[in-house]
Amino acid sequence: MKALAQNRRHPFAGVVLLVLGLxxxxxxxxxASTMNQAQAATSGTSYSAQDISEGEKLFNANCATCxxxxxxxxxxxxxxxxxxxxxxxxQVGTGRMPMQMQGPQAQKKPAQFNDEQTAQLSAYVxxxxxxxxxxxDEYLDTDHEDVNIARGGELFRVNCAMCHNAAAxxxxxxxxxxAPGLADVSEKHIYEAMATGPQNMPVFSDANLTPxxxxxxxxxxxxxxxxxxxxxxxxxSLGPVSEGLFIWTAGLGILxxxxxxxxxxxx
Amino acid sequence: xxxxxxxxAATRTGRISNFVDTRMGVSPMVKEFGRKIFxxxxxxxxxxxxxYSFVILLLSGTFLTFFFDPSMAHTxxxxxxxxxxxxxxxxxxASSLDxxxxxRGGLFMRQVHHWAALLFVAAMSVHMLxxxxxxxxxxxxxxxxxxxxxxxxxxLAAGFTGYSLPDDVLSGNGLRIIDxxxxxxxxxxxxxxxxxxxxxxxxxxxxGRLYVLHILIVPAAILLLIVVHLFMVVVHKHTQxxxxxxxxxxVVGYPVGPVYAAKAGGFFFIVFGVISLLAGFFxxxxxxxYGPYDPSPVQAGTQPDWYIGWFDGALxxxxxxxxxxxxxxxxxxxxxxxxxPLGVLLPMIPVGILMVGMIVWPWIERWVTxxxxxxxxxxxxxxxPFRTAAGVAGIIFYCVMWAAASSDLIATHFHMSLNDVLYIxxxxxxAGPIIGFIVTRRICLALQRKDREIALHGRExxxxxxxxxxxxxxxxxxxxxxxxxxxxGFENRRPVPAQPGKDGKVSGLExxxxxxxxWFYEERVEPVTRDELTAARxxxxxxxxxxxxxxxxxxx
Numbered sequence: 001m002k003a004l005a006q007n008r009r010h011p012f013a014g015v016v017l018l019v020l021g022l023x024x025x026x027x028x029x030x031x032a033s034t035m036n037q038a039q040a041a042t043s044g045t046s047y048s049a050q051d052i053s054e055g056e057k058l059f060n061a062n063c064a065t066c067x068x069x070x071x072x073x074x075x076x077x078x079x080x081x082x083x084x085x086x087x088x089x090x091q092v093g094t095g096r097m098p099m100q101m102q103g104p105q106a107q108k109k110p111a112q113f114n115d116e117q118t119a120q121l122s123a124y125v126x127x128x129x130x131x132x133x134x135x136x137d138e139y140l141d142t143d144h145e146d147v148n149i150a151r152g153g154e155l156f157r158v159n160c161a162m163c164h165n166a167a168a169x170x171x172x173x174x175x176x177x178x179a180p181g182l183a184d185v186s187e188k189h190i191y192e193a194m195a196t197g198p199q200n201m202p203v204f205s206d207a208n209l210t211p212x213x214x215x216x217x218x219x220x221x222x223x224x225x226x227x228x229x230x231x232x233x234x235x236x237s238l239g240p241v242s243e244g245l246f247i248w249t250a251g252l253g254i255l256x257x258x259x260x261x262x263x264x265x266x267x
Numbered sequence: 268x269x270x271x272x273x274x275x276a277a278t279r280t281g282r283i284s285n286f287v288d289t290r291m292g293v294s295p296m297v298k299e300f301g302r303k304i305f306x307x308x309x310x311x312x313x314x315x316x317x318x319y320s321f322v323i324l325l326l327s328g329t330f331l332t333f334f335f336d337p338s339m340a341h342t343x344x345x346x347x348x349x350x351x352x353x354x355x356x357x358x359x360x361a362s363s364l365d366x367x368x369x370x371r372g373g374l375f376m377r378q379v380h381h382w383a384a385l386l387f388v389a390a391m392s393v394h395m396l397x398x399x400x401x402x403x404x405x406x407x408x409x410x411x412x413x414x415x416x417x418x419x420x421x422x423l424a425a426g427f428t429g430y431s432l433p434d435d436v437l438s439g440n441g442l443r444i445i446d447x448x449x450x451x452x453x454x455x456x457x458x459x460x461x462x463x464x465x466x467x468x469x470x471x472x473x474x475g476r477l478y479v480l481h482i483l484i485v486p487a488a489i490l491l492l493i494v495v496h497l498f499m500v501v502v503h504k505h506t507q508x509x510x511x512x513x514x515x516x517x518v519v520g521y522p523v524g525p526v527y528a529a530k531a532g533g534f535f536f537i538v539f540g541v542i543s544l545l546a547g548f549f550x551x552x553x554x555x556x557y558g559p560y561d562p563s564p565v566q567a568g569t570q571p572d573w574y575i576g577w578f579d580g581a582l583x584x585x586x587x588x589x590x591x592x593x594x595x596x597x598x599x600x601x602x603x604x605x606x607x608p609l610g611v612l613l614p615m616i617p618v619g620i621l622m623v624g625m626i627v628w629p630w631i632e633r634w635v636t637x638x639x640x641x642x643x644x645x646x647x648x649x650x651x652p653f654r655t656a657a658g659v660a661g662i663i664f665y666c667v668m669w670a671a672a673s674s675d676l677i678a679t680h681f682h683m684s685l686n687d688v689l690y691i692x693x694x695x696x697x698a699g700p701i702i703g704f705i706v707t708r709r710i711c712l713a714l715q716r717k718d719r720e721i722a723l724h725g726r727e728x729x730x731x732x733x734x735x736x737x738x739x740x741x742x743x744x745x746x747x748x749x750x751x752x753x754x755x756g757f758e759n760r761r762p763v764p765a766q767p768g769k770d771g772k773v774s775g776l777e778x779x780x781x782x783x784x785x786w787f788y789e790e791r792v793e794p795v796t797r798d799e800l801t802a803a804r805x806x807x808x809x810x811x812x813x814x815x816x817x818x819x820x821x822x823x
Contacts, residue, residue, distance in 0.1 A: 104684070153350045157436065157558045161566040166436065167556040171567025172675035176684035179567065223350055224556070230348075230367065231378055231550030239437065241673040243551050244573025247385040251545060252393065255316055255386075258537050259309040262530055 047085075047123030055124025058117055062098055071128055076102075083196065084131020085122035090192035092118045094185075096199075104176035105199040132195040139211040140187040142219035149223050152216030159204065160217070167237035168221055173200055183225050187218050301524030306507040310401075313394035315531060319538040320387035321489065324425075327380040328482065334370050336362040337432065337478035339471040348555050356434075356559030359474050363433040363554055378546035384429060385551075386542060388422045388574040395419060399628070399658050401645035403506045405638070409629040411499040414492055416626045421489045423574055428481035430572050433552075434474055439560030440569050442473065444579070451611035469562060508645050511752045515643045570672055580671030581614035584693055621665065635783045637763040649718070650757045652711035653787040659707040660700035667696045708790075715792035721746065722754040722795045723803040745804075755795045762788040 007013060047055075060069060066077030073079030080088070091097035092113055096106035113121065122134060138144070157166060163179035165171045170181035177200050182190065194214050197203035209217070228234075235242040276282045288294050305311075338358035344351050346361070347368045366373035395415060398404055404412035427445075431438045446468040449460040465472030504518050513519045521527045545551075557566065571579050587594055587610045594610040624631075632654065633639060648655040670677065671692045678685040725743035733739055746754070765773045765781035 149350050150352045150354050153558065154354060157566070158561075158564050161436075161558075162564055163567050165567040166558065167553065169568065170679060172678040172685045174684075175686050176678075176682075178679050220350060229550045229553060230555070231374055231553060232548045234550050234553065237553065237556065238676060239568045240552070240570040240572045240576075241568070241676050243381075243385060244576065246549065247382065247389055247545075247573070251382070251386050251541065252389055254541050255390075255538065256309070258534070258541075259312040259316075262312070262534060263307045263309045 047119070047126065051120045051123035052127045053124075054117075055120035055122070055127075058113070058121050059124050062112075063121070066099075071125060080125050080128065082129035082131045083125060085126035085134050086132040086192040087196040087198065088122040088125045089118060089134050090189055090196060090198055092121055093192075094189055105178070108180060132192075135188060135191040135195070135211070135214075139215045140191060140218065142187065142215070142222045144215065144219075146212065146215075147219045148216050149220050152213075152218070152220030153224075155209065155213055156217050156220050159209070163201075165237065165239075167224065167234070169237040182221055185221075187222065190218050190221060191215075297524070300501075301522060301528075303501065303523045304518045304520045305505050305523065305527050306513075306518060306520035307527075308508060310397050311505070312534065313390050313397060315534060316390035316538055317387055317394055318493065319535045320383045320390060320542070321493065322535070323383040323539055323542055324380060324387060325486065327376050327383060328486075330376045331366060331373075331380055332482055334362060334366050334373060335359070335432070335478075337475045339434065339469075339474050344559075351555060351558070354559060357474070359432065359434040360554070360559050363435070367555065375546055378549075378551050379542055380429075381551045382545045382549075383542050384426050385573060386538075388419070388426060391415075391419050391422055392574075395625075396658070396662070400648045400655060401506070401508075402642065402651055402654065403645055404629045405642040406633070407641055408499070408503055408506075409633075411496060411503065412629050413626055414496045414499065416622075418489060418492045418496060420622070421485060421492060425481065425485040425489060426572055427575055428477045428485060430552075430575070431477050432474060432481060433554045434560050435554045435557035436560055436564060436566055437552075437554070437557045437569055439469065439562070440565055441571055441575075442469065443562065444582070448611055448615065451608045453605060453607050469560065504643065506643050506645050509647075509753065509756050511749055511756075513644065515641065518643070567675065573669070576672035577665055577668035578615075578618060580668035580674075580692075581618050582611065583674055584668065584671045584689065584696055585610050585614040586693075617664070618668070621661065624661070635780060635787055636760070637766075637780075637784070638760075647753075647757065649711040649714040651760075652708045652715070652791070655711050656704045656708040660704040663699040663703040664696070667692055667699050671696075712790060712792055718754045719792055719795055722751055723799065755800070757794050759794050760788060760791065 059067075059071065063071075063080075066074060067080050068074045068077070071080035088097075091106070093111055093115075095109040095111040098112060099106045100109060111118070125131075126133065141147075156164075156168070160168075163171050163173065164182055165179075168182035171179050173179060179201070185193075191214050192198075193201060194204040194209060194217070195206075204214070229237070235246055274285065276285045336358050340358050341355055342358050342361050344354050344356050344361050344364060346352070346364050348364055351364065363377075366377055368374070398412065398415065427441070431442050446460050446464065449463065450456045452459065460468065463473065463476070464470040465476075505520075507513050507518055507520070510519070521530075570576065585594070594608070594613065596607040596609060597604050598607060646654075671689070674688045674692065675685060677683065678688045725745040728742040728744045730742040731739055732742055762784050763781070764784075765777045767773050768777065
């Protein structure tokens with residue numbers, strides 16, 4: 001305590017205090033924001049009549065304002081007849097729907113419905129017309145014996161990297177739209193995004209990328225996500241821009257510090 | 268028998284030195300060079316950083332050449348990196364991957380090489396800015412400024428040829444843009460492109476050719492230019508900041524031996540250490556992400572290395588159409604229609620102007636100011652408001668293009684529309700340099716006025732005193748003569764009106780020059796004269812006596 005009291009007027013005391021404060025608030029925020037994350041197993045793909053009727057109730061209460069009763073669509077939202085369960089599961093499961101506000105595209109946010117409710121909504125919308133279903137677990141299994149990561153990488157670079165960046169770090173589209181980064185997106189949601197083409201994404205139907213192809217892409221994404229960059233900190237995997245920024249700030253900054261030090265006792 | 272006995276040293280070191288000296292006559296050289304004085308200031312060390320980065324580039328680059336194979340032949344990758352295993356790719360890319368994953372220390376050396384390349388050009392750029400803003404390019408150093416400009420351009424060439432070698436999608440896209448720019452040149456463009464790529468892009472030749480340029484011609488040119496550059500530094504002697512005892516006829520500082528040599532030698536290892544730390548902890552150019560080059564995909568976040576960014580940005584800023592007006596002109600010729608893609612050609616014009624303007628600036632300034640004297644004392648940037656403002660305008664112009672190269676990342680990271688980012692940058696492209704020029708000039712003049720104020724009346728001490736008569740006044744602390752020198756000891760530049768030529772007439776060009784010159788100097792702050800200073804001091808002293816406060820620090 002005595003040392004603490006003695007050093008309280010040290011030139012770095014303010015800096016230390018600031019760092020401690022930031023660490024404390026940041027840590028508390030991180031703790032608070034992960035506590036409410038829902039954890040539940042994926043429900044099966046067959047829906048009961050009970051699910052459908054519960055789903056309809058939820059839909060009428062939360063979605064019909066924009067998508068209309070019976071999901072026929074209004075001026076504010078498109079019809080959902082025929083979009084399929086996969087689309088609902090993706091949009092609601094990633095928190096994009098219900099939309100926070102009208103904008104260039106729906107943004108990801110904490111999901112507003114739990115897994116059961118999401119499944120009920122999916123069941124209801126799927127009952128209105130045929131569409132892509134929630135994928136079967138077999139196609140989400142990245143450890144499957146037929147998985148070829150290198151092929152998945154090639155498919156990703158040819159089909160996805162132009163918007164999502166080669167390292168899946170995301171990228172810009174026109175007029176405020178963007179392709180999000182793909183880290184921390186579940187296997188199921190990646191699959192559903194490919195199958196249904198949410199927001200500005202094109203649809204990669206089974207004729208275009210077979211379910212096995214999609215599984216390869218997912219396996220590739222999960223591989224590069226799980227393995228840290230071999231070269232050290234990846235600087236956001238954004239390529240030459242972040243590298244340039246880094247050399248101008250950190251690189252030159254450190255060297256200027258040394259320069260000032262070397263010439264500090266000069267004539 | 269000779270009457271003089273040969274000198275024999277007492278120690279072993281002495282004998283070895285004597286052996287070398289009697290055969291090569293080194294001691295006069297060491298004596299001359301070792302006593303060479305260099306002034307000490309941190310801002311003088313950016314050139315050193317560039318030099319050391321270049322040495323590191325040579326060392327790490329040599330390592331890489333042992334393992335890199337610049338062949339565009341097809342091969343199947345069977346190395347350690349699983350996400351690319353079994354893919355068909357060029358030998359160049361496969362060997363780059365092998366360097367990264369299968370050769371001990373290879374990835375580290377690749378990253379050392381690449382970080383050092385970024386630092387090399389960055390340090391050169393900052394060094395150039397330092398030289399520009401302090402006026403160190405003036406006579407007699409104009410030619411060395413040109414050599415420096417050529418070094419910067421050679422650095423860009425070295426960087427770009429190296430960036431293109433790994434043959435991943437990123438580097439291939441860079442080459443594709445070069446191919447596009449070449450093909451945009453009217454009439455001869457497609458021939459030049461075919462010549463460079465040995466056929467239609469991408470062909471099988473370009474990497475081998477770029478490799479030769481990258482490891483032979485360009486480094487040799489840089490090395491030669493560095494030798495000339497340093498030779499001229501020795502001939503001209505180093506410039507120095509103005510200060511008491513520093514004149515145009517002397518250099519105040521440390522001799523090379525031993526102090527400066529030790530500092531410089533140590534600094535080399537500091538630079539090497541910093542680059543090694545960067546290379547050890549931070550990924551650069553993750554070629555394994557980009558995949559083998561294939562002309563069809565382009566990836567989000569495809570950018571050149573930072574120093575080529577402004578070319579890329581200039582292209583991004585240029586609209587392809589403006590309303591109904593297309594920048595692609597189809598011109599019918601007897602042999603068919605030739606297209607002139609102005610959307611690609613026009614952006615290259617300001618880039619060229621900026622480069623040429625940079626090279627010829629010493630002559631522009633010499634012509635406008637009619638100042639052809641030798642200068643070994645540097646300017647404080649504020650004391651040359653016009654030059655400083657012009658430099659800032661140039662920096663802003665460059666930076667707008669530079670920022671435009673990362674328009675997509677600005678859009679995603681600041682949650683803006685990509686289109687809006689481009690509109691804002693297009694506006695700044697034209698307005699930014701003008702605003703920057705005006706604001707910088709005002710700031711420089713204001714700083715000069717502040718200097719003048721401080722020189723005449725001292726610093727406001729923040730202490731309010733009450734005289735016995737009840738009058739309040741603030742105490743002013745006068746500067747020491749040493750501090751004062753910096754504020755008053757600068758050159759008073761006056762406009763030079765139009766001069767008649769040899770035929771006794773004032774030529775039109777001379778009138779233009781005079782107009783520019785007036786623009787340079789029409790607003791200026793004169794340095795404090797001796798009389799003004801004496802008068803101000805007498806006044807201050809008078810006040811102090813009145814106040815009857817002989818406190819230390821007030822007047823003398």
